[in-house]
Amino acid sequence: MPTLGSWGRYPRYPQTAHPVAWPFEAEGALSRARSHGAETTLGYGCGRSYGDSCLAESDHVIAMAGMDRVIEADWRTGVVLVQAGMTLNGLIRLALPHGWFLPVTPGTKFVTLGGAVANDVHGKNHHVMGTFGRHVRRIMLYRSDTGVCECSPSINQELFRATVGGLGLTGIVLAVEVQLRAVRSSDIEQTSIKFGNLDEFFALSAQYDSKFEYTVSWVDCLAGGTSAGRGHYIGGNHAAEGELRVAGGNAKRMPVDPPFSLVNPLTLKLFNTLYYQRQQRKVIDTRVSYDPFFYPLDKLLQWNRIYGKAGFQQYQCVIPPDAGRDAVAAILFETARNGAGSFLAVLKQCADIKSPGLLSFPKAGVSLALDFAQHDALNTRLFARLDAVVHEAGGRLYPAKDAHMSAHHFQAAYPAWAQLESLRDPLLMSRFWRRVTS
Amino acid sequence: MKKKNVLIIGASSGIAEAVARRYAAQGSSFVLVARNEAKLAVIASDLVARGAADVQTLIWEGCDLASLPALANSAWDALGTVDLALIAHGTLPDQMRAQVDLAYAMEQFRTNGESAVACMLALAGHFEVQGHGVLAVIGSVAGDRGRGSNYVYGAAKAAVDAFASGLRAQLFKKGVHVLTIKPGFVATPMTAELDLPAALTAAPDRVAADIEKAVDSRRNVLYTPWFWGWIMQVIRFLPTAIFKRSML
Numbered sequence: 001m002p003t004l005g006s007w008g009r010y011p012r013y014p015q016t017a018h019p020v021a022w023p024f025e026a027e028g029a030l031s032r033a034r035s036h037g038a039e040t041t042l043g044y045g046c047g048r049s050y051g052d053s054c055l056a057e058s059d060h061v062i063a064m065a066g067m068d069r070v071i072e073a074d075w076r077t078g079v080v081l082v083q084a085g086m087t088l089n090g091l092i093r094l095a096l097p098h099g100w101f102l103p104v105t106p107g108t109k110f111v112t113l114g115g116a117v118a119n120d121v122h123g124k125n126h127h128v129m130g131t132f133g134r135h136v137r138r139i140m141l142y143r144s145d146t147g148v149c150e151c152s153p154s155i156n157q158e159l160f161r162a163t164v165g166g167l168g169l170t171g172i173v174l175a176v177e178v179q180l181r182a183v184r185s186s187d188i189e190q191t192s193i194k195f196g197n198l199d200e201f202f203a204l205s206a207q208y209d210s211k212f213e214y215t216v217s218w219v220d221c222l223a224g225g226t227s228a229g230r231g232h233y234i235g236g237n238h239a240a241e242g243e244l245r246v247a248g249g250n251a252k253r254m255p256v257d258p259p260f261s262l263v264n265p266l267t268l269k270l271f272n273t274l275y276y277q278r279q280q281r282k283v284i285d286t287r288v289s290y291d292p293f294f295y296p297l298d299k300l301l302q303w304n305r306i307y308g309k310a311g312f313q314q315y316q317c318v319i320p321p322d323a324g325r326d327a328v329a330a331i332l333f334e335t336a337r338n339g340a341g342s343f344l345a346v347l348k349q350c351a352d353i354k355s356p357g358l359l360s361f362p363k364a365g366v367s368l369a370l371d372f373a374q375h376d377a378l379n380t381r382l383f384a385r386l387d388a389v390v391h392e393a394g395g396r397l398y399p400a401k402d403a404h405m406s407a408h409h410f411q412a413a414y415p416a417w418a419q420l421e422s423l424r425d426p427l428l429m430s431r432f433w434r435r436v437t438s
Numbered sequence: 439m440k441k442k443n444v445l446i447i448g449a450s451s452g453i454a455e456a457v458a459r460r461y462a463a464q465g466s467s468f469v470l471v472a473r474n475e476a477k478l479a480v481i482a483s484d485l486v487a488r489g490a491a492d493v494q495t496l497i498w499e500g501c502d503l504a505s506l507p508a509l510a511n512s513a514w515d516a517l518g519t520v521d522l523a524l525i526a527h528g529t530l531p532d533q534m535r536a537q538v539d540l541a542y543a544m545e546q547f548r549t550n551g552e553s554a555v556a557c558m559l560a561l562a563g564h565f566e567v568q569g570h571g572v573l574a575v576i577g578s579v580a581g582d583r584g585r586g587s588n589y590v591y592g593a594a595k596a597a598v599d600a601f602a603s604g605l606r607a608q609l610f611k612k613g614v615h616v617l618t619i620k621p622g623f624v625a626t627p628m629t630a631e632l633d634l635p636a637a638l639t640a641a642p643d644r645v646a647a648d649i650e651k652a653v654d655s656r657r658n659v660l661y662t663p664w665f666w667g668w669i670m671q672v673i674r675f676l677p678t679a680i681f682k683r684s685m686l
Contacts, residue, residue: 021452021627022477066452066627069480070487080487094488 004061007304008050009311010374010403013431015044015055017063023083026062026142026172030427033060040429043172045112046087049119050314051403053167053432062172064114070094071175078180079137084114084173091178092290093246100180101238101290103135107346109295114173119400120165120357122350124214124236124294130353131360133164135179141171144427148174153356162423165357167399169424169433185242188214188293191235192284194276198229198329205233205349213237214293220272221345221370224336229329230276231347236293247291253301261308261373268341275344307373315386316361316369316398318350323393324366330389335370338382342370358416361398369401379404399432410436441465441491443517447498447557448527450477452626453576456646457524462490469513471496472527500527500553501545506560514564522653523565525557525575530628536590543590551594555601558616562605565614572653573609574617575602579661581620582670585686606658617652618659621645622666638665 003014016036018029033041038058045064047054055061067085074080075098082091088102089109095101106121115121120133129135138152141163149171151160163170191212195201201217209215212235219231297303304312319327328347335341345368352364372379383404390397396413397405411417421437444461446454449470458468462485470485470493472478478495485493494516498509514520531546554575565571580588581595599618606616623629623639640663648662661667673686 017630019627019630021630022480024476066630069484071480071483073487 004047006054007048013055013059015059015061019063021066023174029062040427042430043168045115046110048111050401053399055431057429057431057434081177083175085112096246097244101183103181104129104132105294113176118168120360122362124216127351128213131355133355133357137177140175143171143425161356161358162420165360169428171425183238185239186245186290187239187242187287188236189239190286190288193233194279194282196230217347219345219347220276221335222272222341247289251299251301254305257305257309262306263343263373265339310374312373313403314371314401316401317390317395318365318367319393319395320365327389327393331386334385340372345370358420359414407436442521443467445469445513445520445523447471447525451526452642454526456642457649460646460650462488465489465491467492469494469516471498500549503556510560522572523561525554531590533588547594551597554598566612569613572615576619579620579622579666579670583674615656620661
């Protein structure tokens with residue numbers, strides 16, 4: 001049987017897949033996993049969680065990608081009920097020709113709807129639309145103790161709040177109903193503004209975030225001194241009119257695992273510098289398709305392989321507004337000092353828009369994401385310092401990206417975890433959840 | 439893209455569903471035939487959301503050959519004309535069990551061989567009268583040469599292959615085209631429990647895209663993905679003295 005893993009390929013625990021192709025097969029898949037000696041299991045979508053939140057403690061997962069059908073679609077209202085294994089890509093391809101787009105999208109379209117709910121994903125428009133869970137109208141779950149059940153903001157509210165951002169622990173998500181957002185074009189009007197340091201970033205953000213539905217910044221995390229935190233601020237809005245064209249699938253595939261990480265101090269310095277200098281002018285306005293705007297990394301399928309077999313970790317935190325500037329500066333300083341550096345660092349201001357999810361990651365403040373090639377000693381030492389900064393600043397880490405946070409930090413950052421634990425399906429358990437709750 | 443009237447027998451198979459999605463996006467009308475009513479309902483609503491003009495479903499057991507003429511009549515009644523009929527039902531037998539369990543082996547042989555042949559026969563008359571359209575049947579690369587690891591399935595698919603070849607010659611004169619589809623490894627529910635080599639295993643949509651193209655261009659025999667044509671060429675020409683010692 002083929003085995004599955006997580007996107008960062010660290011920690012490495014190959015997962016045996018028990019596929020589900022039809023909604024009524026969930027129960028059978030659970031018992032099949034049990035017949036292999038797995039006392040607990042976990043729903044698995046595309047495996048785009050970076051760390052161990054998509055890995056079952058038993059290493060037996062219920063693979064949901066075959067459940068990718070539409071149950072009901074109303075193209076007049078933009079309300080769609082789809083099976084949980086459908087990817088965001090699949091949904092865009094269906095909905096865009098009808099003038100509908102995802103209300104919220106993360107940086108890859110290769111995640112399932114079930115995964116989007118389980119991680120309550122957010123995107124470049126968090127400051128306007130909040131998290132994905134805010135646009136979910138109802139969820140169908142299979143629970144080992146109660147069978148198939150429905151939850152929504154008005155039915156089984158507690159279960160709904162626990163399931164949104166619930167890391168797949170409250171049941172196998174079978175179907176999700178989403179309110180899509182209307183668009184009149186598949187293009188985005190994009191503005192890219194170069195900034196020379198962190199203070200300029202915060203100034204730009206304060207000035208422009210209200211003008212753009214989508215904002216994100218790429219930061220050269222290796223630049224030091226007065227250039228520390230330099231980068232590009234990218235803002236975008238849906239074009240007011242134009243064609244509704246689904247992007248073609250001309251992606252390349254990373255064909256092999258290189259014998260060592262292609263991301264190393266040498267290539268990092270080069271890449272970050274080139275990336276920063278690529279834009280000569282201060283401000284550039286362009287019109288681009290939604291695909292390169294939202295999903296630049298999807299162009300290289302399996303890009304996670306560039307880190308070699310050892311894999312990598314992403315460090316993503318959100319820091320409350322008051323402490324944001326200094327904490328980000330401290331994190332970038334520590335990173336640059338260790339020469340560990342990230343391929344690209346991503347900065348984004350999140351707004352105070354409440355998610356229904358108990359364990360939703362985003363909150364008001366600045367979010368920073370950094371990728372690190374996996375080196376045991378380096379990451380342990382560096383992450384301990386970064387964790388201390390985040391914890392002290394009242395921030396938190398993103399479970400979907402995490403492979404290291406301590407139970408202490410997790411429980412302090414997500415006080416509602418005990419509520420989720422009380423609503424967890426007793427037959428579901430991830431490696432992440434075991435790690436941070438025991 | 440032209441809307442088509444499409445009849446699919448074995449509509450809940452992974453390949454059939456992927457093919458149906460492609461035709462649904464063009465606004466086609468469907469009659470879907472399968473054994474499991476719940477699966478048919480799930481697929482039907484999906485195809486409607488994907489743009490199908492109309493989807494009707496019929497429940498049918500693959501071993502129920504007697505009701506095939508009536509089934510064909512209802513399909514033509516529902517659709518008027520059939521531009522594409524796809525015969526896609528099948529199972530993947532457990533070869534080890536088939537070697538020791540006669541009843542099981544024959545049941546598997548019938549499902550994959552006899553039943554598909556009967557379907558072709560039942561539809562052929564309608565196509566002949568209609569004078570156009572494509573009758574496509576899913577064979578397998580396994581039918582090209584009986585291999586020790588999979589010869590109950592292989593023999594049944596070989597029967598389908600030979601029958602389709604003859605029927606092609608018959609119907610060609612009436613303006614009807616017969617397409618034999620020979621997929622290699624495809625990642626579908628049928629093969630979900632197998633340990634298939636990832637590099638040789640295709641997604642159902644890749645295979646469906648090939649099928650759509652082959653229907654349009656009136657291909658006779660389609661190996662999908664294409665490299666299976668070459669692989670099977672080698673396997674067919676291996677001398678028996680070597681072949682029988684192999685683990686293929």
